[in-house]
Amino acid sequence: MRDEEPDIEIPDGWTVSQYRFSGNFKLIAEFEHRETGVEVRCTPYKTYSDQPGFCNAHRVILVDPDDGVEEIAVGLELEYIEDAEQAALDAMEEYSEGL
Numbered sequence: 211m212r213d214e215e216p217d218i219e220i221p222d223g224w225t226v227s228q229y230r231f232s233g234n235f236k237l238i239a240e241f242e243h244r245e246t247g248v249e250v251r252c253t254p255y256k257t258y259s260d261q262p263g264f265c266n267a268h269r270v271i272l273v274d275p276d277d278g279v280e281e282i283a284v285g286l287e288l289e290y291i292e293d294a295e296q297a298a299l300d301a302m303e304e305y306s307e308g309l
Contacts, residue, residue: 268294
C-alpha cells in the first residue's frame with residue numbers, strides 16, 4: 211500500500227511498500243529488501259511523554275527477520291521528514307554494502 215511516491219531515489223534491491231504522511235505532516239514509510247526481507251521503517255515519534263499532542267519527530271528502525279529490530283535513529287535529530295528519509299536511505303545503503 212503506497213499512498214504517495216517518494217521524492218528520493220531508493221537504493222538497488224529495495225522496494226517501497228508504504229509511503230504516506232500522517233495528519234501532522236510526519237512520514238510513515240516502509241522499505242523492503244527484495245532478497246532478504248529486511249525492512250527499514252520510518253514512523254512518527256513523540257519525544258515527550260507528559261503532554262498530549264501530536265508526534266514531533268521520527269523513529270527509523272531496521273527489522274531483520276533473523277537478527278530482530280535495530281534502532282537506527284530516533285527523536286529530534288529526525289524532526290523533519292527530510293532527516294528521516296536520509297536516515298532510512300543511509301540504513302538501506304549500509305545494509306546493502308554489508309551483503
